[in-house]
Amino acid sequence: MTRQSPVWHPFFQHATEPALPRAISSEGAFIHTDRGPLLDAISSWWVVTHGHNQPQIVEAIRETAGRLDQVIFANVTHAPAEELAEALVEMTPAGLDHVFYSDSGSTAVEVALKMALGYWRHEGDGRHRIAVIEDSYHGDTIGTMSVGERGVFNAAYDPLMFAVDRLPFPQGDGAETLAAFEALAASGRMAALILEPLVLGAGGMRMYDPAVLAGLRAICDRHDVLLIADEVMTGWGRTGRLWACDHAGVAPDILCTSKGLTGGVIPLAATLASRRIFDAHRSTDRRRTFYHSSSYTANPIACAAALAQVRLWQDSPMQARLDDLAAMQSCHLSAMSDDPRFENARQCGTIAAIDLKVPQGGYLSEVGPRMRAHVMGQGVLLRPLGNTIYVLPPYCVTAGDLDRAWGAVASFEV
Ligand SMILES: *Cc1c(COP(=O)(O)O)cnc(C)c1O
Numbered sequence: 564m565t566r567q568s569p570v571w572h573p574f575f576q577h578a579t580e581p582a583l584p585r586a587i588s589s590e591g592a593f594i595h596t597d598r599g600p601l602l603d604a605i606s607s608w609w610v611v612t613h614g615h616n617q618p619q620i621v622e623a624i625r626e627t628a629g630r631l632d633q634v635i636f637a638n639v640t641h642a643p644a645e646e647l648a649e650a651l652v653e654m655t656p657a658g659l660d661h662v663f664y665s666d667s668g669s670t671a672v673e674v675a676l677k678m679a680l681g682y683w684r685h686e687g688d689g690r691h692r693i694a695v696i697e698d699s700y701h702g703d704t705i706g707t708m709s710v711g712e713r714g715v716f717n718a719a720y721d722p723l724m725f726a727v728d729r730l731p732f733p734q735g736d737g738a739e740t741l742a743a744f745e746a747l748a749a750s751g752r753m754a755a756l757i758l759e760p761l762v763l764g765a766g767g768m769r770m771y772d773p774a775v776l777a778g779l780r781a782i783c784d785r786h787d788v789l790l791i792a793d794e795v796m797t798g799w800g801r802t803g804r805l806w807a808c809d810h811a812g813v814a815p816d817i818l819c820t821s822k823g824l825t826g827g828v829i830p831l832a833a834t835l836a837s838r839r840i841f842d843a844h845r846s847t848d849r850r851r852t853f854y855h856s857s858s859y860t861a862n863p864i865a866c867a868a869a870l871a872q873v874r875l876w877q878d879s880p881m882q883a884r885l886d887d888l889a890a891m892q893s894c895h896l897s898a899m900s901d902d903p904r905f906e907n908a909r910q911c912g913t914i915a916a917i918d919l920k921v922p923q924g925g926y927l928s929e930v931g932p933r934m935r936a937h938v939m940g941q942g943v944l945l946r947p948l949g950n951t952i953y954v955l956p957p958y959c960v961t962a963g964d965l966d967r968a969w970g971a972v973a974s975f976e977v
Contacts (some may be wrong), residue, residue, distance in 0.1 A: 581936075589615035589794050592960045594944065602943045604745030604954050604968040609764065612799050613875060614959035620826045623871035636861040645914065646770045651833060651872045653822035656806065656814035659835035663853070664861040668795035669702030670834035671819035671970070672757070672785075675791045676706055677855055678817055678840050679755035682733060682789065685843040685851050690754040694728045694747055694788070696740070701793050710757050712766060728753070731810030734765070737775030744975035745778060748786035755789040760807035761911055764796040768916035769952045770909050780813045784935075789816040789840070800825030800958065803912025805876065816840060826872040827957075831865035884958050888913045892954065893964055895969040902976055905952075916953035919977065925949050930977070938971040944974070 571577070584596035591614040591820055594601045603611065613620070627643065634641060648662040663678075665933055671875050675832055676693065680768050684689040693710055701707040708717045709724040717724070728747050733740040763769040783790045790935065792815035797807035801823070808818070816842065821832035844853045859865075892915040899917050900908045907918040931947040938945045945952065945968070954968050 572692040578655075579850070579932075588848045591615060591962050593955045600942055601939075602964055602968055604938075604943055604945050604964075606947075606955055607827060608956050609796050609801070609955055612801075612823040613826050613872070614957045615827075617826050617828070617872075617875070618674050618869045619875065619972060620828050620868050623867040624829065626654045626866055626903045627867035631863045632971070633859060633862055633864075637856065641861075641866075643786045643863045643865050643870055644861040647873065648868045650832075650870065650877075651835060654805065654873065654876065654906050655818055655835055655942075656808050658697045658816075659818055659934075660815050660838050660839040661836045663834045663835065663836065664866075665832045665855075665857050666830050666859050666862075667702070667832055668793075668819065668821040670857055671708070671795060671821050671834045672701045672707045672791075672793055673704060674834040674855055675757070675793075675817045675819050676683050676755070678708065678836055678844075678853070679791060681851075682840045682843045683754050685846070689797045690752055691919045692728055692746060692747075692752045692754060693809075694730060694753055694756040696758050696763070698761055698763050698766035698769060699757075699793075700763065700793075700964060701759075702945065706839075706932060715877060727838075732766075732769060733771040735772075737772060740775060741778045741782065744782050748788050751786070751846060753786070753894050755791050756783060756851070757791040758811070760797055760811060761791050761802055762807065762914060764798055765948065767951045768909070768947050770911050770916075775806070776811040780811070780815075780880045785818075791815060791817040793819045794820045795819055800874075801913055801955070803889050804886050806956050807911075807925050812877060824872065825865055825868040826875070828872075829865045829868050831862065831869055881958075888956070888958055888960065891965050895954075895965060899969065899973065902973065912954065912956065916951055917953060919947075919950040919975075921950045921977075934975055937975050938968075939966070941971040943968050943971040 582830045584597050584726055588595045592603055594603050603609050611871040626781050650856050651662050652660055665674055680691055695710045698712045705723050710727055716725045723729050730743045731738050740879055768829055780790055792808050798820045816837045818835045825831050844851050892910055896908045896915050906920050909916050919930050921928055928949040930950050952972055
């Protein structure tokens with residue numbers, strides 16, 4: 564009898580899951596474990612963009628760590644945070660002129676919600692309702708769960724969550740969603756609309772048309788509702804462009820980024836806001852201060868890692884790389900579409916997803932864990948969302964690696 568580990572793993576059922584392999588090292592698209600290499604076909608939960616242990620990012624961490632570690636960010640500032648903020652303002656859609664740092668996607672979203680509510684309060688307007696799109700995911704803290712889809716993941720915490728206004732997921736031209744939002748926005752009570760632009764990740768890699776995003780932006784403009792783009796998963800090239808918002812030519816009032824911000828090497832998040840939101844908090848009246856911080860805000864080592872990541876976008880042909888990867892994914896998806904066991908093949912840039920036809924879909928579909936075990940046996944790491952299988956690889960993945968990932972999926976016996 565082996566001793567049980569005290570570790571409680573996330574999104575992991577300890578009663579039914581087998582013992583885990585141990586990661587020893589990671590490089591490029593692979594995690595090397597005590598049981599052999601694993602192709603990381605989901606970028607370690609969507610964080611790894613360029614590849615594991617990207618040399619320039621690792622070097623930036625090494626160099627900074629020997630010189631400057633965590634320093635309080637309220638009383639001093641530092642070059643990595645300043646330079647990164649300049650770069651983020653430059654690289655994000657127009658009008659996002661202020662950068663607030665935190666540590667994770669969830670905190671970036673919490674900050675965004677607080678900025679939006681703070682904005683309206685300081686403007687002397689009582690708006691406080693938040694509109695959301697059904698099936699969205701924005702994190703696992705109480706606030707981010709409140710604006711996300713309710714279900715098996717969070718039913719136990721329902722008494723703690725605040726009420727929001729839900730829009731139907733945009734199907735086709737999104738007419739129903741746009742009409743529902745128009746009616747809500749016209750009420751004059753909406754503080755903000757928060758959404759995942761183009762791709763609902765945890766909600767099952769559901770995708771919608773950029774024109775719908777542009778339409779929602781237009782409604783926000785007409786009724787003065789703030790648009791919060793949660794680009795935590797979609798940012799840094801995932802959708803084939805630097806930001807998902809770029810596909811629609813949309814600039815949100817607030818943008819959240821984390822996951823790929825450091826290339827997935829070390830935790831960091833940023834919430835970018837437009838000038839009017841910053842200005843509403845800037846005052847000789849100290850009650851208007853943005854009272855939010857986390858202990859590790861703007862950790863210099865993490866900021867240096869992010870800056871090295873940003874330099875990769877500035878100095879290497881990233882767009883060409885994304886286009887190549889998208890083309891490879893597209894070939895695999897069209898091959899899979901001919902397989903009668905699958906349906907709903909869909910793609911947005913580097914993200915490719917397909918559903919296994921099963922009588923009972925949904926997140927708890929038993930086919931998910933079976934598919935996961937099957938591909939793991941072939942050295943491929945995937946985490947199906949119910950019966951939705953998706954491949955979301957680091958950008959350094961080779962054609963051979965992708966063949967292996969999709970080959971493992973195709974060899975599954977339903
Ligand atoms: C992962 C994710 C989050 C939460 O990020 P964490 O770093 O896990 O807190 C928020 N929004 C979206 C869209 C995400 O995919």
